[in-house]
Amino acid sequence: MSGAIITLGDRRLDRNYYELIERVINRLSLAIRKISEGRSEEVRFGRLLRHRELCLSNMIQMGVEFSLSDTTDRHILLVQDTSELSFGMYPFQSGFSEVGNGAELGFFVHPVIALDAKSHICLGLANVEVYKRGEKIGDRNKEKFEHKQSYRWLSSIQVANRNCGACQSITAISDREGDIYDALCAYKSGSMDFLIRSQHSRPLGGENSGLKLQERIDQWEVQGSYQCALPRTDKRSAHHALLEVKYGKVLMERPEKSVSKHLPATLEVYVVEVKEHASTVVNHEQPVHWRLITSHEVEDMDKARQVILWYTKRWLIEQVFRLLKKQGLDLTQSLAHKYETLSKLAVVGLIACVRVLQLLTARDNPDNTPINIAFSKDEIKIIEALNPTLEGKTQIQKNPHPEKTLAFAVWVVARLGGWKSYSKSERPPGPITFFNGLQRLQNYLDIQLLINSP
Numbered sequence: 001m002s003g004a005i006i007t008l009g010d011r012r013l014d015r016n017y018y019e020l021i022e023r024v025i026n027r028l029s030l031a032i033r034k035i036s037e038g039r040s041e042e043v044r045f046g047r048l049l050r051h052r053e054l055c056l057s058n059m060i061q062m063g064v065e066f067s068l069s070d071t072t073d074r075h076i077l078l079v080q081d082t083s084e085l086s087f088g089m090y091p092f093q094s095g096f097s098e099v100g101n102g103a104e105l106g107f108f109v110h111p112v113i114a115l116d117a118k119s120h121i122c123l124g125l126a127n128v129e130v131y132k133r134g135e136k137i138g139d140r141n142k143e144k145f146e147h148k149q150s151y152r153w154l155s156s157i158q159v160a161n162r163n164c165g166a167c168q169s170i171t172a173i174s175d176r177e178g179d180i181y182d183a184l185c186a187y188k189s190g191s192m193d194f195l196i197r198s199q200h201s202r203p204l205g206g207e208n209s210g211l212k213l214q215e216r217i218d219q220w221e222v223q224g225s226y227q228c229a230l231p232r233t234d235k236r237s238a239h240h241a242l243l244e245v246k247y248g249k250v251l252m253e254r255p256e257k258s259v260s261k262h263l264p265a266t267l268e269v270y271v272v273e274v275k276e277h278a279s280t281v282v283n284h285e286q287p288v289h290w291r292l293i294t295s296h297e298v299e300d301m302d303k304a305r306q307v308i309l310w311y312t313k314r315w316l317i318e319q320v321f322r323l324l325k326k327q328g329l330d331l332t333q334s335l336a337h338k339y340e341t342l343s344k345l346a347v348v349g350l351i352a353c354v355r356v357l358q359l360l361t362a363r364d365n366p367d368n369t370p371i372n373i374a375f376s377k378d379e380i381k382i383i384e385a386l387n388p389t390l391e392g393k394t395q396i397q398k399n400p401h402p403e404k405t406l407a408f409a410v411w412v413v414a415r416l417g418g419w420k421s422y423s424k425s426e427r428p429p430g431p432i433t434f435f436n437g438l439q440r441l442q443n444y445l446d447i448q449l450l451i452n453s454p
């Protein structure tokens with residue numbers, strides 16, 4: 001982390017801000033009245049959010065420092081994506097830009113989350129950009145990359161990389177929108193690795209000159225196949241898929257229309273193509289077909305599978321968006337009137353959503369992470385008291401994890417959220433179930449505080 005101390009202007013504002021973050025994390029709501037303890041706190045939070053001079057980028061930097069755990073000596077996957085927050089066609093709030101196809105109004109968030117490449121545990125929020133459409137000059141081809149809205153695919157990773165400080169290495173991961181030649185070259189010259197889904201079947205150079213990327217892949221033989229459990233997405237149901245894999249090395253050419261003539265004329269990348277075998281496609285769903293490009297050397301099937309596994313972890317950022325929206329914190333239902341306020345709430349909300357994910361991904365950590373890294377003494381008491389009430393009589397209905405571990409707590413919270421531990425067809429609890437469980441845990445805590453108060 002950088003040496004300079006970042007502040008919102010004075011100590012009181014800083015303290016209020018950290019208190020607000022903690023309240024949102026604990027209460028899992030963005031309704032200031034709901035999360036405040038007493039009228040004076042409500043007024044303080046309200047003032048903070050409506051404060052005109054607060055610098056959003058300082059709030060982001062402080063929030064990241066709050067959120068991000070130790071990244072030292074780890075290989076970090078930085079997963080980035082954009083999501084729009086739509087407030088409908090005739091919102092009562094002001095200060096928005098067009099979103100979607102232009103009929104609705106709102107704004108965009110572009111978070112970067114940090115994952116440990118080995119354990120896949122979420123280490124926290126590494127950066128976020130909040131923006132409105134049209135704030136940059138435009139996306140026309142003749143503009144320099146730095147002036148385009150798509151520049152965020154590079155800039156947000158560069159800042160996140162700085163925030164990760166003394167980590168061992170970085171791999172930037174993004175979906176097809178991140179397939180930008182300028183960005184890929186910049187990751188490379190900044191000593192970062194990348195793993196992105198390819199959007200364009202780009203023209204190739206060197207010995208493949210004259211061929212396009214997909215044409216070259218089509219010449220390759222299938223080099224291996226394996227069974228893989230795929231999570232549910234908008235396009236397909238969760239199922240076991242048989243994936244056929246091809247991989248190889250190519251030279252991609254700099255786009256002809258590019259104004260960035262200073263960039264190298266070709267970029268060497270490895271390509272991994274994953275195609276689902278027709279036998280495992282569910283009904284009429286779209287089979288998996290990913291064309292991944294990466295700076296990581298992929299010379300054997302093991303490495304190809306490693307790269308594919310890392311890419312599937314991109315799914316976690318979609319869960320952050322789900323948690324921020326309708327089924328979770330529901331930012332678009334906020335009663336705040338101005339974009340300036342809502343953009344601050346979005347940052348605080350994202351920190352809380354990433355926190356939910358941190359707990360959930362830590363569940364599978366084999367090294368028995370202690371419960372107290374995530375839960376307070378009072379919370380632990382309630383979790384331990386609730387556990388027997390959530391267990392059934394048979395062995396399969398019991399909490400399988402040792403007491404005082406994080407996994408033990410996650411089991412209890414998931415059960416509180418409505419997860420049926422004993423049903424064989426039941427998948428592990430998802431983020432929304434877990435979110436609901438955490439909210440219920442907070443209710444127990446509130447009631448206990450009320451009973452114990454003099």
Ligand SMILES: [Mn+2]
Nearest residue numbers: 081082175177
């Ligand atoms: Mn996307």
